[in-house]
Amino acid sequence: MKWYLSLVLAAILTNNFVLSKFLGICPFLGVSKQLKTASGMGIAVTFVMLMATAVTFPINKYLLEQFNLEYLQTIVFILVIAALVQLIEIALKKYMPPLYNALGIYLPLITTNCAVLGVVVLNVEEGYNFAGALANTFGAGIGFLLAMVMFAGVRERMESSDIPERLKGLPITLVAASLTSMSFLGFTGVVEGMLG
Amino acid sequence: MNPILLAVIIVGATGLILGLGLAIASIIMAVPVDEKEVAIREELPGANCGACGFSGCDAYAAALSKGETQKTNLCVPGGEDVSKKIAEITGLEAGEVIPQAAVVLCRGSYGNCEPKLQYSGVKSCAMAQQLFGGPKSCSYGCIGFGDCVNACPYEAIKICDGVARIDPTICRACGMCISTCPKNLIELMPLGVSKAAVLCKNIEKGAQTRKQCKTGCIGCMKCTKVCEYGAVTVENNVAHVDYEKCVGCGKCGEACPVKSISLINLKAK
Numbered sequence: 152m153k154w155y156l157s158l159v160l161a162a163i164l165t166n167n168f169v170l171s172k173f174l175g176i177c178p179f180l181g182v183s184k185q186l187k188t189a190s191g192m193g194i195a196v197t198f199v200m201l202m203a204t205a206v207t208f209p210i211n212k213y214l215l216e217q218f219n220l221e222y223l224q225t226i227v228f229i230l231v232i233a234a235l236v237q238l239i240e241i242a243l244k245k246y247m248p249p250l251y252n253a254l255g256i257y258l259p260l261i262t263t264n265c266a267v268l269g270v271v272v273l274n275v276e277e278g279y280n281f282a283g284a285l286a287n288t289f290g291a292g293i294g295f296l297l298a299m300v301m302f303a304g305v306r307e308r309m310e311s312s313d314i315p316e317r318l319k320g321l322p323i324t325l326v327a328a329s330l331t332s333m334s335f336l337g338f339t340g341v342v343e344g345m346l347g
Numbered sequence: 348m349n350p351i352l353l354a355v356i357i358v359g360a361t362g363l364i365l366g367l368g369l370a371i372a373s374i375i376m377a378v379p380v381d382e383k384e385v386a387i388r389e390e391l392p393g394a395n396c397g398a399c400g401f402s403g404c405d406a407y408a409a410a411l412s413k414g415e416t417q418k419t420n421l422c423v424p425g426g427e428d429v430s431k432k433i434a435e436i437t438g439l440e441a442g443e444v445i446p447q448a449a450v451v452l453c454r455g456s457y458g459n460c461e462p463k464l465q466y467s468g469v470k471s472c473a474m475a476q477q478l479f480g481g482p483k484s485c486s487y488g489c490i491g492f493g494d495c496v497n498a499c500p501y502e503a504i505k506i507c508d509g510v511a512r513i514d515p516t517i518c519r520a521c522g523m524c525i526s527t528c529p530k531n532l533i534e535l536m537p538l539g540v541s542k543a544a545v546l547c548k549n550i551e552k553g554a555q556t557r558k559q560c561k562t563g564c565i566g567c568m569k570c571t572k573v574c575e576y577g578a579v580t581v582e583n584n585v586a587h588v589d590y591e592k593c594v595g596c597g598k599c600g601e602a603c604p605v606k607s608i609s610l611i612n613l614k615a616k
Contacts (some may be wrong), residue, residue: 210361220354227361234365238372245376311469 162290164338169298175266189303197292384412396521398423424519446538448515455488456508476529485559495524515613541595570599
């Protein structure tokens, strides 16, 4: 149990996907302008990550590893994730229209999100068991959500601050992103220290 | 078995199965889409301004197609054309649309209204408003930082000499600017007809208004006396025009000592 907890916490804080591994930077910069869209995107990514892990883990174990085809992981995972996102979109549109409307454009955007592909590939590389992979994925998704929401707060404050003309827009956003990322370096060793 | 062939078969088969699965899913879980709604949505301008009273063009189209509203004339930016097209699609009777345009009711440009303080904060009317009601000596007039300019989806508003001016040929009367003005200076007026308008909202007493702005309404009642139709009233030291009663004779404008009331004829495109 302790191991799972440390997996989740490590994925949120020390190995944060956006701020430490630099995966999923595109949505991190693209949809973090408002708190509402940022949290929507974060929740959608967490959801898709969990579904993707649940599907790709058995495919890797019972299909690719059986035939020694591990080198096909990337292409097969992309295929599966893309199809999965489409399926989720169709199903949500039919059975949960409010959630579909809330996720809106973000759901199709996730199809090619590298954070989702990154987490499933890393799960395989680290050699976790199924529950461990899910725990790591859950942590990664929550970490992504945390980074998005935090950064949305930073950006909302930047809207009303006096920024030099040349730095307005993307330049100041990148500066702020690097500072946020550095602040997460402070978590190094925290999880190991806490849970031994 | 040849490893290359095996790889091709496995990836190909995975793709095929997933593709077929998606195809089946899209048939089983297809959501019926109302064709009427799509057709109406395409006729609407798509600015999502909310002038119709719904949350956006999508919501208005949905309400029309489901029969929640019978009014085809609610889209102000679309005007008569859109009203007719919606009526054709839905089979409802086309409502009449009175073309309107927004007007900024202030003439306090830099020559007329002097600044009372040096403002160096964020260039936003809403922000400046919090600091003694804005940098101009009249705290009822246009601040001129252009919150309305940013709100306008049609780029019809410009700041000229410190006061917002709306080009009636571009304005579609969506009303987005009206709610952003912290001074409530923007109103909709009918297009293509002459109407008298009071270009001031200063409710201070006459002497005080005079000090603040050269063209501020001083509430002298001259306009009410000359108006033969009872269209002009003075309330709280500032004149108001009832556009329904006003016939556009222009007598009030001639009588006004500060020229804060004048005839406006907004030209349609």
